[in-house]
Amino acid sequence: MRYDTKIALVVRDDLAAWQKLNVASFLAGGLVGASPELAGEPYQDASGRFYGPLIRQPVLIFAASAAELSNVLQRAQQRGVRPHLYTQELFATGNDVDNRAAVAAVTTDALDLVGLGLHAERKEIDKIVKGLKLHG
Numbered sequence: 001m002r003y004d005t006k007i008a009l010v011v012r013d014d015l016a017a018w019q020k021l022n023v024a025s026f027l028a029g030g031l032v033g034a035s036p037e038l039a040g041e042p043y044q045d046a047s048g049r050f051y052g053p054l055i056r057q058p059v060l061i062f063a064a065s066a067a068e069l070s071n072v073l074q075r076a077q078q079r080g081v082r083p084h085l086y087t088q089e090l091f092a093t094g095n096d097v098d099n100r101a102a103v104a105a106v107t108t109d110a111l112d113l114v115g116l117g118l119h120a121e122r123k124e125i126d127k128i129v130k131g132l133k134l135h136g
Contacts, residue, residue: 003057006125007031007038010072011135012114013063019114020135023086024061027117030084031055035119062132069113075128076118084117 009027011020032038032055040056064072076083089102089112103111118125 004121005057005119006122007055007057007059008118008125008129009059009061010064010069010116010118010129010132011061012066012069013135014065015114019091022091023115026086026090027084027115028055028059031117031119034084038119060129061135062129063135064132066113068132069116070111072116072118072128072132073108073111073113076116079120079124079128081118081120081124081128085111085113086115088112088114090114 007028009024011023015023038055038057040053042053043051045051073083073085085103087103087106089106090099091114093099093102106112118128120128
């Protein structure tokens with residue numbers, strides 16, 4: 001099935017493995033929180049047990065340097081796509097209130113980005129992440 005929209009996560013390539021997974025998880029959760037229609041239906045196995053829903057469409061995860069992440073942020077903003085972000089400072093906070101305060105304390109051009117989550121029309125996402133490679 002081909003969707004009209006695309007989900008892309010862009011994660012900085014120099015992070016530890018646990019940090020990459022953490023960033024991707026937070027960004028994916030934020031995307032579904034902002035767009036509940038991204039959640040599929042619950043699952044049920046042949047024994048009748050139920051499981052929670054998953055995101056209904058594929059999520060592409062790209063690797064990027066710090067400079068490439070800044071470029072992706074600029075492209076998204078220029079195209080009117082509101083990104084979800086994760087900054088280096090968020091690894092040291094322990095709750096959502098402190099997370100927002102950490103981001104609010106830094107100007108856009110000084111954000112120490114480690115990840116961005118994007119959901120928009122396919123063509124828009126393709127233009128925003130142009131030149132990036134899928135995370136390997």
